[in-house]
Amino acid sequence: MQKVGIVGVGWYGFRPNTREVSFREMMFEASTRAYADAGNINPRTDVDTFISCQEDFWEGIAIADEFAPDPLGGAMRPTMTVTGDGLQGILHGVMHILSGLSNVTVVESHAKPSDILTMKEIIDFAYDPIFGRIGAKNVHYLAGLDAVKYMKMRNARREDFAKVVVKNKRNGLKNPRASFASNLTENDVMNRDYVIYPLSDLDIAKFVDGAVVIVLASEEVARKFTDTPIWIEGIYSATDSTLELSSLGEAKYLKIASEKAYEMAKVNKKEIKAAFVDDTYSYKELQHVEALGLSDNAVADLREGEFEEGGKVAVNPLGGLLAEGRPLEVSGLSLLLDAIDYLKEGKAEKAVVASWRGVPTFTGAVAVVSR
Amino acid sequence: MRTNLYFRRVAVIGAGLTLFKRRLLETPQELAWEASKKALDEAGLELKDIDCVVIGSAPDAFDGVHMKGEYLSHGSGGIRKMSSRVFVGGATGVMVPITAWYHVASGLCEKVLAVAEEKMSPARPHPQSVFRYIWDPIIEKPLNPNLIWIFAMEMHRYMHVNKITKEEIALVSVKNKKNALDNPYAQAAANITVDDVLKSEVLVWPVQLLDTSPVSDGAAAMVITSEDVARRYTDTPVWIEGVGWTLDNTEWTGRELAYPRYLEHAALMAYKMAGIERPNKEIDVIEPYDPFDYKELHHIEGLKIAKRGEATKLLKEGVFDKDGDIPSSPSGGLLGVGNPIAAAGLMKTISIYWQLKGTAGRMQVKKPVRTGLAQAWGDLMQASTVIVMRN
Numbered sequence: 001m002q003k004v005g006i007v008g009v010g011w012y013g014f015r016p017n018t019r020e021v022s023f024r025e026m027m028f029e030a031s032t033r034a035y036a037d038a039g040n041i042n043p044r045t046d047v048d049t050f051i052s053c054q055e056d057f058w059e060g061i062a063i064a065d066e067f068a069p070d071p072l073g074g075a076m077r078p079t080m081t082v083t084g085d086g087l088q089g090i091l092h093g094v095m096h097i098l099s100g101l102s103n104v105t106v107v108e109s110h111a112k113p114s115d116i117l118t119m120k121e122i123i124d125f126a127y128d129p130i131f132g133r134i135g136a137k138n139v140h141y142l143a144g145l146d147a148v149k150y151m152k153m154r155n156a157r158r159e160d161f162a163k164v165v166v167k168n169k170r171n172g173l174k175n176p177r178a179s180f181a182s183n184l185t186e187n188d189v190m191n192r193d194y195v196i197y198p199l200s201d202l203d204i205a206k207f208v209d210g211a212v213v214i215v216l217a218s219e220e221v222a223r224k225f226t227d228t229p230i231w232i233e234g235i236y237s238a239t240d241s242t243l244e245l246s247s248l249g250e251a252k253y254l255k256i257a258s259e260k261a262y263e264m265a266k267v268n269k270k271e272i273k274a275a276f277v278d279d280t281y282s283y284k285e286l287q288h289v290e291a292l293g294l295s296d297n298a299v300a301d302l303r304e305g306e307f308e309e310g311g312k313v314a315v316n317p318l319g320g321l322l323a324e325g326r327p328l329e330v331s332g333l334s335l336l337l338d339a340i341d342y343l344k345e346g347k348a349e350k351a352v353v354a355s356w357r358g359v360p361t362f363t364g365a366v367a368v369v370s371r
Numbered sequence: 372m373r374t375n376l377y378f379r380r381v382a383v384i385g386a387g388l389t390l391f392k393r394r395l396l397e398t399p400q401e402l403a404w405e406a407s408k409k410a411l412d413e414a415g416l417e418l419k420d421i422d423c424v425v426i427g428s429a430p431d432a433f434d435g436v437h438m439k440g441e442y443l444s445h446g447s448g449g450i451r452k453m454s455s456r457v458f459v460g461g462a463t464g465v466m467v468p469i470t471a472w473y474h475v476a477s478g479l480c481e482k483v484l485a486v487a488e489e490k491m492s493p494a495r496p497h498p499q500s501v502f503r504y505i506w507d508p509i510i511e512k513p514l515n516p517n518l519i520w521i522f523a524m525e526m527h528r529y530m531h532v533n534k535i536t537k538e539e540i541a542l543v544s545v546k547n548k549k550n551a552l553d554n555p556y557a558q559a560a561a562n563i564t565v566d567d568v569l570k571s572e573v574l575v576w577p578v579q580l581l582d583t584s585p586v587s588d589g590a591a592a593m594v595i596t597s598e599d600v601a602r603r604y605t606d607t608p609v610w611i612e613g614v615g616w617t618l619d620n621t622e623w624t625g626r627e628l629a630y631p632r633y634l635e636h637a638a639l640m641a642y643k644m645a646g647i648e649r650p651n652k653e654i655d656v657i658e659p660y661d662p663f664d665y666k667e668l669h670h671i672e673g674l675k676i677a678k679r680g681e682a683t684k685l686l687k688e689g690v691f692d693k694d695g696d697i698p699s700s701p702s703g704g705l706l707g708v709g710n711p712i713a714a715a716g717l718m719k720t721i722s723i724y725w726q727l728k729g730t731a732g733r734m735q736v737k738k739p740v741r742t743g744l745a746q747a748w749g750d751l752m753q754a755s756t757v758i759v760m761r762n
Binding site: 063078239 | 381400429430431432434435436437438439440441442444445448449451452453454455457458459460466470472473474476477478479502503504505506507508509614615616617618619620621622630632633636637640689714750751753754
C-alpha cells in the first residue's frame with residue numbers, strides 16, 4: 001500500500017464530564033486544534049473530504065450525520081459519516097486518498113457519554129431484537145463470558161488481569177489524556193468486588209467524553225505539510241460475526257484485520273515494538289495482543305514482564321483505555337493518538353494500533369503506523 | 372479532488388432487490404440477505420468470493436437497533452471480512468455504491484458487496500415519529516417540528532420563486548406512479564391523474580398525500596468489482612465513472628430552499644470525474660431522488676439537467692417521460708416503487724445499472740442509453756450524493 005501521512009491531530013476532553021461544551025463545540029475545539037497542528041490550514045479550501053464517526057443512539061439524534069459538517073468546516077464539502085470506530089473512519093479516509101478522491105482528508109470522532117442517562121438500555125439496543133435481548137441485568141455479561149473462556153484457554157488467573165490494570169494505570173501517569181491514571185498494586189485490584197466475574201470495576205474502562213480530529217494527507221502532499229509526518233503503512237478492519245456465531249475467548253476480528261494490515265505494510269511482526277490495543281476490559285488487552293500475533297501466550301509473556309517498555313513489545317505504554325477511559329467511538333483514535341505521541345517521542349519506529357467496538361460487537365480495526 | 376487518469380476502473384456486475392412493501396415480515400437481516408443473494412446470483416459470485424461489505428441504512432431508530440451496521444453485517448454477508456456502514460441520512464442509498472467504488476478504486480478490495488436495507492415498519496406509532504429526534508436538541512426540538520412541515524416550506528418556496536403551480540408538480544407523481552406499473556418490485560404503482568393528486572388528503576399544505584412517497588420496508592444490493600474481476604464474470608459490465616457528494620450546513624432555516632446548491636456541488640464533483648461538461652446533452656437517463664414530487668424537479672435543476680425554474684417546462688414537453696429525451700425515474704422512483712430510505716437510493720442506482728446493461732425488462736427506456744445518473748438526498752435538506760455510470 002502507498003503510505004498515507006498523518007499531518008495534524010487535535011483533541012479535546014478526555015474527562016468524565018465536559019459540561020462546558022456541547023458535542024458540537026467539542027468537535028469544533030478538536031478540529032481547530034488539528035488544523036493549527038497541520039500548519040493553520042483552512043478546511044474550506046485545503047481539505048478535500050471529511051469523515052465523521054458516530055452512532056445515532058450514542059448521540060440521541062436520529063440522523064446525527066446532520067451535525068457533522070459545521071464544526072469541522074465541512075459544510076458545502078464532501079462530508080460523510082462512517083458509523084463505526086474512529087479507526088474505521090481512518091480506514092475510509094485512507095481509501096479516499098488512495099482512490100484519488102482526495103489529497104487531504106479529515107477524520108473526526110466524538111463521544112459524550114456524560115449526556116447518556118440510560119447507558120445500559122442503549123447498549124441493550126445493540127443486541128439482536130429477537131435472539132439477543134435477553135434482559136440481562138448486567139451489561140458486562142458478555143465480557144464476563146468471554147473472559148472466563150479466555151481464562152480457561154490460557155490458564156489465566158485474576159491476578160494476571162490485575163497485572164494489566166496496574167501496568168496500564170501506571171503507564172497512564174505520563175499521558176495528559178489519562179483521567180484514570182493512578183499508582184495501584186495488584187492487591188488493590190484483587191480486593192475490589194466483582195462487577196461481573198472475573199472483572200472488578202478497575203478491570204473495566206470507564207466512559208469519558210472526548211473528541212479527536214486527525215488530518216490525513218497523501219504521501220506526496222504530506223511532505224509539503226511537514227518533514228516529520230506519521231505514516232499509516234497498513235490498515236484494515238474486520239467483523240467476526242454476530243453474537244451467536246462469533247468465537248468467544250479469541251479476538252478473531254483482530255486476527256483477520258491484523259494479517260491484512262501487516263501484509264499491506266509489508267511488516268514483520270517482530271519489527272513491532274509498541275502496541276496500542278483496546279483494553280476496554282483488562283483481559284481484552286491480552287486477547288488482542290494474541291490476535292495481533294505479537295505473542296503466542298500473552299498470559300505467560302505478561303507474567304514475564306514482556307509487555308513493559310524494554311520487553312518484547314510495549315503494550316499500551318501510555319496507559320490505554322483503562323487509564324484514559326473509553327470515549328465510545330473515539331476509542332480507536334484515542335489509541336492512535338497515543339501511538340502518534342509515542343512515535344514522536346522517538347521511542348519506537350513502528351507501532352500497531354488495534355481497536356474494538358465494544359460489547360456486543362465483534363468488529364475491530366488495525367493500523368500499522370511508523371515514523 | 373485529484374483528477375488523474377490513474378483511477379482504477381470500477382464496475383457493477385450484479386444487483387438485487389427485495390419487494391418494497393409497507394410491512395415485510397422478514398427481519399432486517401433476512402431482507403439484507405435476500406437482496407444480497409440475488410445480487411450475487413446475478414453476478415455469478417458466491418459469498419466466499421466477496422472480500423468487503425459496505426452497508427447503508429438510515430436512522431438506527433427505524434429498525435430499532437443500535438449499531439445497525441454491526442447487526443446487518445451478518446445478513447449482508449459481512450462475516451469474517453471487512454464490513455462497514457456509511458450514513459448520510461436519506462442520501463445514504465447512493466453513498467453505498469460511492470463507498471463501494473472507493474473500496475475498489477483504492478485497491479484495498481476487489482469484490483465488494485454493497486447492501487442497503489431499511490425497515491421502517493417497526494417504528495411506533497408511525498415511522499414519522501422517528502423524525503421527531505432529528506432536530507437540533509436545543510433550538511429546534513422544543514418546536515416539535517415534523518419532517519413534512521419543513522418539506523412543505525421547501526415546496527412552497529420552490530413554487531413561489533419559480534412560479535410553478537401544484538398542477539404542474541403533480542405531473543411528476545402521475546409519471547412516476549405510472550412508470551412503476553412496469554416495475555415488479557413496486558409498492559405504490561398506479562394509474563392516476565393530476566386531479567387525483569390534487570384531491571388527495573392535504574398533509575401540510577402544499578403537500579398532499581399523492582405528492583409523497585409511501586413508508587416502506589425493503590433492501591437492495593449490488594456487487595461492485597475491479598476491472599479484472601468484472602471482465603472475468605461478464606461481457607457487459609457497467610462502469611462507475613463519476614461520484615460526488617456534498618453536505619450543506621445544518622442550519623436549514625438560513626438557507627435558500629428554492630435551489631439545492633449542495634446538489635449542484637455534488638453533481639459538479641461527479642461530472643468533473645466523469646468528464647461531463649454538458650449534463651443535459653451527455654446524460655441519457657436519470658434517477659433523481661423523488662420522495663416528494665416537487666423534489667424530482669428540484670433535483671433535476673440542481674443536477675443542471677434543466678436550468679433553474681425550467682424543469683417543469685421540460686416535464687410538460689415530455690422530456691422526462693420514459694420515451695422522452697432524458698427519461699427520469701423510469702423505475703417509478705420513490706413515488707412509485709416505495710421509499711425504504713437507504714434501500715430506495717440504492718434501488719435508483721440499480722435501476723440505472725439495469726438500464727445501462729439493457730436488462731431492465733419492461734422498465735427499459737426507448738432510447739439507446741450510454742450514460743446514466745442516480746442521485747439521493749437527505750439529512751436536514753442538506754445532503755446529496757450523485758453517481759454517474761456508463762456502459
